Amino acid sequence: MSRKVFRDAVHDMIILHRNDQGTDCTPIDWGDALLLDLIDTPELQRLRRIRQLGPAAKVYPSAEHSRFSHSLGTLHLAKRMMEQAMAGDGLTRLAPMDILAIKVSALFHDVGHGPHSHAFEHVLPNLPDHETWGWRILSEPGPPRNFIATHCLRLGLDAEAFMSTLREIWEPSIHGDRLRGRPFISSQLDADRMDYLLRDAHFTGVSYGHFDLEWLLHSIKVRTVDGRSRICIDLAKGPAALESYIFARDHMYRQVYDHKTVRAFETLLVHLFGLIDWIWTIEGRPPPETPPALSTFLAPARQGESPTTAAFLALDDTVVDYAIGQWANLVPQTPAQGELRLRCRMFCHRQSIYRRLRWNMPANLAGQEQLAFGFTNVGDSSQREMALDLNCGERSLATDLIQDADLMAKVERFFRDHGETPITTPQEDGGTLAVPLRLLARVDRIHRSPYAHLHYDPQGADPIYVITQEGTVKPAEQVSPLVHFLGLNRRRLARVFVDPRVVGTVQKMAQERLSPWLA
Structure with missing residues (x-):
């Protein structure tokens, strides 16, 4: 057959052409054979083993979908966006090289994600982000680069010029022609966002992420x-x-991506890697049962050096989940190994979920917080107690969300300054262990905006432009009061997650510096 059809839960059929220069192909299909070869590379197949939403499956049991299916969906929508952009009055005619570069970028845009997706970017300081890893995977010698060279020769393209076009999409210059690619992949209206909203809503079972895609x-x-x-x-x-x-984007962040329990498990995952580093430091070697692939990656990363691309590609959810499962059943030889076993059991068996410190927010800020986070009550009725704010003498609401910028800075400074302070932590065997505070508590900042119309980024965050009924072109916020409101509704919030065994200890420790605000 001249076509390859992928059945998809969100888009039904995703079609790529093996004979990409046949009579049944449109200009958007040109070069599809390269995509089919890239899909079969180990680099992209690895995404089948990385969950799209990381630990969110601990909260939404059906959220087991992969970065691979999302990558195919993003490619599909990028093709549809280009097809529509090139239709109509003929103002736009993307060059064949640009079309192919956009398709390759759409397919590979998430190839740089590590195990458990975004959470992995925070497991150690100074790790490259997923876009940096992605460009390394795409541009360094290896199967993807080899297939690009082969198909460029077949299609009559200059391979180096094609790589330069790709780079302009991945790392655009301020003065580049923005329509050449990046807006289709990374902007406020792009194929990536359209797909992940619909896909994540479908697999989490919520209705918040649905919107009228076809229109x-x-x-x-x-x-x-x-x-x-x-x-x-x-x-x-x-x-x-x-x-x-x-x-839809606003609701999905409030109700799914920033869900308190999802963020708690992400914090626990970060702490697990912190414990590995701590044990490695005090015992001179990684914990027993550490998979070689994980040791190879972590050894240079612990020293502030960048691991090799090959070491990164050897990691996926199966490696990390296997390691956590092994450590959960470890017979510990040291107290620190016993701490690692307990934490892994918390993660594997969904036990003793991290608690959140609660804060006295003035009534006016508490109301803003509820507006900003989705008109929802914070906690159950027993937690929504009124407390006296000693700082301002007003009645206030006890909440786990910090919205005041000054308080947020004070809290972050406190936990940063006391990160190495040993905390006496109960153990499974009835004993105790002194564990650094940084491995027991974490300040989790949330900075979200469903629409960024007040802080445009020359690298990618243009407004969404709309054509009015009069035919003029304006930023969306100047036409839609609702878009304007959502653009103003930027959430700058923080939670403090604490291991449940030491909540009381951490609260007492923080009293001297933060007592006016601690609930």
Whole structure:
């Protein structure tokens, strides 16, 4: 057959052409054979073994979908976006090299994610982010680069010029032609966001992430703004599709991505890697049963050096989950190994979930916090107690969310300054162990905005431009009051997660510096 069809839970059928220069192919299909070869590389197949939402499956049992399916979905939507952008009045004609580079970037945009996705970027200081790893995987010698060279020769493209086009998408210059690729992959209206909202909503079983995808795609047009071609949304038939898309992103962050228990398990995962490093330091070697692939990656990372790309690619969820399972059944030879075993059992068996410190927020801030986090009550009725704020003398609400910027800075400074302070921690055998505070408590900051219209980033965060009924082009926030409101609704919040065994100890320790705010 000349076509390869992937059945997908979100988009039904994702079609790529083996004969990408056949009579049944559109300009958007040109070069699809390269994508099929790239899909079969070990680098991309590895994404089948990395969950899209990391530890979120501990909260949403069906959230077991992979980065691989999301990558295919992003590729599919990038093709549809380009097809729509090139339709109509003919203002836009992307060059074949640009089309192929956008498709390759869409397929590979998440190839740099580590085990348990975003949480892995925080397991040790100074690790490269997933975009940095992704570009290394795509550009360094290896199967992806080899296939790119082979297909460039077949298609009559200059391989180095093609890699330069890819790089402009991954690491755009301020003065580059923005429509050449990045807006389709990384912008406020891109294939990545469209797919992950729909896919994550489907597999978590929530309704928050759904929006009118078909009408949104149908509304895409290209217009010239400030001398450059921009992707726009035609609002001639109403802004509902665009507003529902931005609302969906806002709701998914509040209800899924920033769910308190999801973030608690991410914190526990970060602490597990911190314990590995701690044991390695005090015992001179990694914990028993550590998989060689994990040791190879962590050895240079612990010294502040960047691990090799090969060492990174050897890691996925199966490696880390196997290690945690082995440590959960470890016969400890030292007290520190016993601490690691206990923490791994907490993660594996969903036991003793981390607690959150509670804070006295003034009534006006508490109301803002509820508005910002989704009009939801914080905690159950027994926790929503009124307390006296000693700092301002007003009645206040006890909440686990810190919204005051000054308090957030004080809390972060306190836990940073006392990170190495030993905390007496109960053990499974009835004894105790002195564990550094940084491995028992963590300040988890959340900085979210469903629409960024007040802090544009020259590297990628243009506004979403819309075409009004009069035919003029304006930023969406100047046309839709709802988009304007959501853009203003930036959540700068923090929670403090603490191992349940030492909540009382940590609260007492913090009283001197933070007593006016601790509930």
